[in-house]
Amino acid sequence: MEIVDVPLFDLPAEPEAPPKPKAAPVVVLQPALFETAEVLLSPLPSWAERLAVFDLETTGIDVETSRVVTANVSRLDASGVVTRRRDWLADPGVEIPLQATAVHGVATARARAEGRPAAEVVGEIVDELRTALEDGYALVIYNAPYDLTLLAREAVRHGVAPLVGPFPVIDPLVIDKQVDRYRKGKRTLEVTASVYGVDLTDAHDAGADAIAAGRVAQALGLRHGTELALTAAELHTAQIAWHDAQCDSFEDYMRTTRDPSFTARRGWPEVPAPATAPAPATAAAAPAR
Template sequence: MRQEPLAMFEAPEWARVVGVFDLETTGVDVTRDRIVTAHVGVLDADGGVLTARDWIADPGVPIPEGASAIHGISTTYAREHGRKAAAVVSEVVEALAGIFAAGIPVVAYNAPYDFSLLKHEALRHGVAPLASPSPVIDPLVVDKRYDRYRRGKRTLSVVAEHYAVRLDGAHEAAADAVAAGRVALALAERFAAWLPVTLEELHTKQIGWARAQAESLTEYFVRLGRIDPDDTVDGRWPIR
């Protein structure tokens, strides 16, 4: 049954300020692909941008045309305008660590992708990785939990539209990061009656929700014949 919001409940305390994080990359393999652009910022309770920082990296490998078509950064552009990947990775890790140290949650849409790819990039470049990023808020996981039976895709652009969040320039790191943060704030308001009150509990709950969602998706894919019965969808969260 779909849960409808109760107007008498206020958004949780943790929704007063949130960090945001997004990467655009050379591909979708978190162990092998590289960072092309990154954004780390902080939003207030109304979704206003308090701080914002952007990076363009030279990934050190050619950017496939398919990836360039999505985020608009070509190999030539990255080589001419990007900074060394090691420096970018180090600064992104440092920026996120600073937000976490301040007790501020970081919103990342489909968090295991961004945090896992960042971890492997850090290891590749000799940077100490964020081994256990926390607290993290993943609007994809939260939306699936509280509106499980809503039909349609759950891409950021579709979910942002559903929650009346404007997204200009989809697949651009800053635009995606800010939109994901504003979706998280919309979720905090709409489902305030049911969301965990503390960040620690919310983070822990998402670990279980993500695992259960992966198990359900595995069963669905097996029924469709997309994967073998012995295969599984990885449900580790927020990092793999």
């Protein structure tokens, strides 16, 4: 039975939406930060006022075997301004596939020469995230199950105490698919940032992606203020149900059109650990991301 993640695009497209009323007047929010972002006039939800953001670039797409190469954890204020930033380059201890290097630009030679031991990097990332959550920040991660699950497996692999039940998590991918379900096309961060007018000029750089994801979350909160007028805790809980429904939809489509035995990989914001432990630190790298 095939088990895969829900992709970053909608399959199938939802039925056509009913005609929308004429749009309300729009305003440009913080041009220096959001570039051309036009958002419906609405108060910023409380959960979006102080955000921690997180992104990984890795050796592959399999969360069970892939390794951290670069990472970023930053903090944003209510205007999307970065108030704290930490970046990491790790030596993952394995070859970085050429396909992964083509995505994020880090080759094996550079990681070995300039990167720090993976165990140290993973430990510092976990500590930084834990501190941000303890300080009262909501944690924004675009496609959270990928980054959080991979980080958890790396933590176990390197003997680091993992995050346990990270909360609250804000996933702009899940939210965007819920509030704008009729929009066709891909839902990658680069595409979604463009939809919400958020500048992302260096896609697949961990820092650029993390910060853009946070600003997309804020833009979502402004554009869909009525639907997202929740506390961070309420939004976290809502996303669990939204993600599960999105898995149902994708699974139904795949079983109808391609594979009757297809099963979508579930779990938000993190995929449950498998029965077996993560591969040891000397295992081969996963396929390229």
